[in-house]
Each structure stands twice: as C-alpha cells, then as structure tokens.
Amino acid sequence: MKKLTQISTVLLASTVLLAGCGGGPKTTDNAASTAASGGSKEKVKLTIWHNWSGQDAKALAMRKILDDFKAQNSDIELEIEGLPTDGLKTRLKTVAAANEMPDLFVMWPDAMTKEFVSGNLLQPINEFLDSKPEWKGNFIPNALDGYTVDGKIYSVPMNLSPTSFIYYNKALFDQYKVQVPKTWDELTAAVKTFNDNKVIPIALGNKANWAVQSTIFSSIADRTTGTEWFLKAAKQDGAKFTDPEFIQSLTTLKSLGDSKAFQDGFNSIDQNQMRQLYFQGKAAMFIDGGWAMADVVQNTPKDVLANTHVALLPPVNGGKGEAQTTSGVVGTGLGVSKKLTGAKKDAALKLFYALSGPEGQQATLNSSTLVSYKIDLDPSKAHPLFVELNDLMKTTKITPVYDSKLSSATVEVINNGLQELLMGGNPEAIAKKIQDSQASSLGK
Template identity: 75%
Template sequence: MKKVSKLALTTLVSTSLLAGCAGGQATDSNGAAAGGASTDKAKVTIWHNWTGQDAKGIAMRKIIEDFKAQHPEIELEAEGLPTDGLKTRLRTVAAADEMPDLFVMWPDAMTKEFVSGKLLQPVNEFLDSKPEWKNNFIPNALDGYTVDGNIYSVPMNLAPSSFIYYNQAIFDKYNVKAPKTWDELKAAIDTFNKNNVIPMALGNKANWVAQSTIFSTIADRVTGTDWFLKASAQNGAKFTDPEFIKALTVLQDLGKSKAFQDGFNGIDENQMMQLYFQGKAAMFMDGGWAAANLVNNAPKEVLDTTHIAILPAIDGGKGEAQSTAGVVGTGLGVSKKLTGANKAAAMELFYALSGPEGQKATLDSSTLVSYKIDVDKSKANPLFVELNELMKNVKISPVYDSKLSSAAVEVINNGLQDLLMGGSPESVAKKVQDAQAGALGK
C-alpha cells in the first residue's frame, strides 16, 4: 500500500480518536473518557472464507497480512472459516446482533436479510469518494448488493457456480468426446462406469455443493430463469409446479445412472478434488473458483489435460443453453455498529481487499472478477485463460441459494441429499414450496 494512503489513514484514525472532546476530555472510539489523547489502537475484526490452499485464498490472506504489517496502528483480528461454516456462524451472530466489523457475505438473499435486520451500513459515500474504482465494475455488478438505492458492498470476484471440469486424457483413453448434448453426457457416464472410472466426482457433505454446482444449472435448463424468479417471489409460480418436479427428476436420474461415486454425501469438496487429482474421476462439477484450486494444487499431468465445459442443454427445457448458474461474487459486509477510528481502519481494509489492487490479486490467482481488468495471457495459466474466454460467451443465471430465503435454502440443500439417495421429488418440492411461502408470509 502506498505511503500516502497509510499517512491519510493514520491521520483519520488519530482525528477520530480525538473527536468528541468535551470539558477537556477526549473520548476514544468506544466512548471511554481519557485524560488527554487516547493511545488506544483502532480495532478491526474480519471473518472470511479464504481458508484453503487455493491461489485465491492464499492471495487474500497475503493482503490481510500485508495490511497488518503496514498498519501497526491498527489491531486487526482475522478469522477464517470454511464457506458453509461461515454462512452458519454469520446467521447465528446475526440473530444476536453481534456481527464482526467486516465479513464476507453473499449478494441478493443474504444481503437483503442482513439489511432487513439492520445489521449493515451502506458504503455509498465511500464508493462515491473513489469514482475511478466504483465506475470500473462490470454492468449490474453492484445490483446484488443494492437495496432501496443503498449499496452495501462490492463483489470481490465473479462466481459462476457450475462448470464441468474434465480430464481429456481419460476421455481420449476411452474414446469419449466432451459432451455437447444430454445424450452424450449420459453415454459418457455409461462408458466410464463400464471401465471402473468415476464419471463425475461429487463431495456433497457440505450440502450446498450439489445445489450450487449442479442443480441450479439443471433447474434453469429445465424451467427457465423467469419461472424461477416468479417461484422465488411466490408470484405466479410454485415449487410444486411440474417443471420443478422435472428438474428434480433430472438430477435424481443422474444419481441413478451412477454419475457420482458411492458415498458422495459423506465426503467434502477437498476429498472430491482428490479423486480427480488422483485420476480416479473423469469429471467433476464446480464453480469458476475451482480453477484456482486446480492451478495451485493439481498434479501437472492432470492440470495440463484438464478442460472446462458447460452443462449440456436438456431436451424440452425452457432455459438458455449457453448459460451457467452463478452470482457476481462475494463482498465484504460492514457492521452497522462500526464508527469512528475503527470504521476508518475497516474501510481502508475494505479497499485493500476489494479495490483495484485486490481485484488484480484475485484475477492473478486464477479467479474471475466482476471488474474491468484484462487477463495477462502471457502469465496466466492456460486453464484460467480457457475459463476466462469461455465466460465471454456464457450468460449467468441465478444460483438457487442467492435468491431463496435462508429457510428454503436449508430445505433444498437437505432435500437434494435425500433426493440423490432415492427420496421423492414431489416430497422435496413440497418442502421447498412450504419453506419459501412461509418465509415470505404467503
């Protein structure tokens, strides 16, 4: 970070700590009276999900560590949690109104819930002070963080959630082509099963995985986006409608065809990736973020033969074929309670992580961004260049957990685990419908 930035922050922090003087006494940012100028450091807490050894996680943790080193006047406490654990913990502390100062959050449904609960403060003024940054996001990038005209965060990445990653060497060995139709996908699954190769590795222990990386795209292929948005709003469509039952059935049929290895509900994403890294699986489905994991951790012989495709169209479906589920990406929420010197320090960290330098660090970590910045093809891994080029012609449709209520998300995540073990599509559909209708009071 530039020295002038550090100087400006130090001045801001010092001014904030001395603000509110009355009767010759200074009050610190927590309101405690002190005899003269306060010597307390500004304090900032941040919760994030950059816990893995993927390039993105490493890059973001480095920004945090660099920030600590460059700002000894700030006491920074950072805590990392896996994605599912972070979501659960945020909702737990939200109920008690005990949010950390900064925290990774998701656009749309989560943002709206936290705004409704009066847990966030807008960042409009901060954004407006840096127009060259604010105006460089891709079109509609801020929509998922905007509520009633107020902007509550900015995306730190672009998160298409559903791609097929496949090992070309395994495909060539068994004379299988990358599937461009649903029938070709089913034929590939059959061929790999006959040759004792896992067709598609799946780690659905954290039950959001199947919903986010597979089902959201399948469902959009079948129902179309408009139907889903109406069902989510409980306005003109219901999750008990025939098209949603069909979408559930398509996923269940994948399970019945043994597309996934035995025990997929009992292993996590890391174990799923290991099956692919070890050459035991021909494919896996995951978001754009998986590219950073592959680039950083896959054996060279696997990485060099890995390619990326979107899920094929589904016969009779109403959705856009050249699309994938996803969101603009996670952002940093700012606690409503944050004020004074602590807020000044927190916003400087906010900018370090999601400003131009943070966006570049994210892109350099083989992670897509919602920000106008070009990939350096001479330096980027070929797999990430392939992903970046693919996204130029792929639309993003809503991922289910970005639009549904928290209650309905939990129901569908658990329901898909049950569905893949033989549960009834109609039963899952009714539970999702009841949960979403109940959450919206309809």
C-alpha cells in the first residue's frame, strides 16, 4: 500500500500546520462569520495534507483538482502541504499522538484507519455518502471495507493499490535471451544471466524501509504461506510468525538477495532513484506497486518505455498460495478530522467530494492509476502500458499487504527486519521478533 504502507525522518513531524494563520478575524468551526462592514462572508480555512508531491501523472492530476477547487471556491482558503508518502505517514502518526490532525489528510485503509478511529481522531461520513447514493453505490465490491469500523464508514478509496508487479524491459530480456519469468526457477536464472552480463537484475530502493515489505515480501509470503495462514497469524489465532512456512518465506527473500538480484546500496536509495536506474537502462526489472505506472508513463525515456511491460511475481516452489495474485489494498482515502463542525465541516466534505467523487475518480484513471470505482477505461485515451496493467488486473486477485493488517509496532519490526534480512540477517531470529511484537500488540 505507495503505494499501504510502501517511514521517513521524524524531524518532518516537528512542525504542525495551524489553521487560521493569516490576518484578520478567524473563522469559527460552527459557521463562517460575517464581516462587520459590507456583510460579506469570511473565508473558511482548511488544512489538507497529501502525498501528491511528485511529478508523476497522478500527482499532477490531483494538484490540478486542488487548484481548480481554489479557483471555484473563493470562500474557502486552503492551506496545502504535500509530502512524500513515507514522510506523510511519519508526520500523521506524530500529530495523531498530540491530537493535532489537519482538517483533511490522505490516509491508508485497515490498520491506520482502525488506529485513528480508536484514537477518536476521525469522524464518519455515512450521512454524506448516503446523500449521494449513485456515488456510494459505484465502488467495486468490498471497496469500503478497509475504511469501515463497527459499521461506520470513515473514507472512500481514491485509487486501487495493488503493490507488487514486475516492470521489465523486454529489449534487455531479448538481448540476453532471457525468458520473462513464469516460475521461480526462471526468475533465479534471469538474475544469474543479467548479473553475468553486468546488468542490474532488479533495481531496488528500500531507503524508506516499507518498500520491500509492501512491494516484494507481501506477495512472496502469500505465495508461500497462503492468505488464510497470514490472516490467522495477524490475529494470533491458530498461526504464529515462527511457523515453518513463514520462516520459509523469509528464506526465499533472503535467497533472492544472496543471489545478487538487487544492486549494491539498495537500502540507501529511494523508489524514485530506483526507477531512475531502470529508466536509464541499467536495470532489467524493478518491482513496484500499481502507483508506479503514473511515473513510468510520464517520465520513462521513449525507447525504454516502448519496451516496458508488466508481469506478476512467479509462484514460489512448494508454496501454498495462489499464483495469479498481487498483494494490495483498495487505495488511499481522505480522513476528516473529528474536530470539524459547521461551515468548516461542510467545506471539507465539498473538497472531499471534489477529490474522491466521480470526477476525481475519472481524473485518477486518466492519470494511468487504477481505481476502486466502476469506470470503463477508454483504450484510445490511455497509454498502452496502462491498458496492459488494467487488463492484467481483470484476472488477478488481490491478497493482503502485510502493513495493512499488522499493528504499527509490528510493521516497524518487519520493515526493519527485512532490511536486516537482505543484509545477511537470520530468518529465524527475525521471525521471532515479528511474532513477539504482534503478540504483544494484541496482548497475547
């Protein structure tokens, strides 16, 4: 989940945006006050934090919606802050601890939603959704589940986030007579051939340590253990992370690292730098979520883009999971601060609808980003590579990404543990740390 949850330095969390920092009298939460002279309505001020800070097509599309909203709503003043995904996650957790949430903010389904609800930080949007039944009824099945707690809905997905695809350069595969891997043995053989020819087999950027967990390990683990085992282990109900099948999934990832599948220094570069290695033709593959497509179609050099295709990780030998799957979640949503009332709440919901309503969903799809909303893709208006990805998803099942089901504390343990594993760490020792953390988080 850029892309679940895909953090960054805690120093980013030290500054909190303050609504109403401009001149003049402040707007109340209950209503926009009327100025003493002229009877004009004072602006409602809203803070919004998002992760559309890059130059990919999705980020550009979302920022355009924000710009258009400002131009069309002179009575609403937006204080906007864009952060990279890892920085946003860190910042949100910090302000959540202090109960100083922005008015609107991009957030993630399942684990983050549940934790924010338990912290009394979010307000449900059931009434607002029910007022727009055509919108509410057009999401794909189960799309709202990750934002639903005890029957109350707290957001809707603004995209669909499968987290694990192989993006590969077919020209390099053809040049070195390598098969696009459909089995684990073929993947291992491809890694060896590319290494022998001094081509990076799989570019990796794991500086933000969620990347390996979200984009590679969650799928490897599901293919090894099966989904049912993981859901039991996450609940600590009949399965443990020290079980042999989970240790085998860690061993499989370690073997991939030991085979030099990834370039040296992968823990010191981010995903943008990872993609640059691929864009420059230095890497045959990279593994990333569906969110990467918006960057690929926008910024890949034409010669590389023309030869780029997408595939799924192959099945793991002896694994219990399904092959035609990718880990993922329904996608990020917008959280509405529990503190909002009156005119400020109305303004926030208006912006919420602009970004995640039908027009926002269409803009997202048009930016080569998958959505959890029922819209037909027009192949004549979409990049062929996005059409390829969209068609692949029609036959691909989404399995849980680890950071959407585990506690925040355990997510940190597994993210750090996978970094350690790829640097030579012991699978059994790392498995025990993960098990101890999840059991402690659930009081078991």
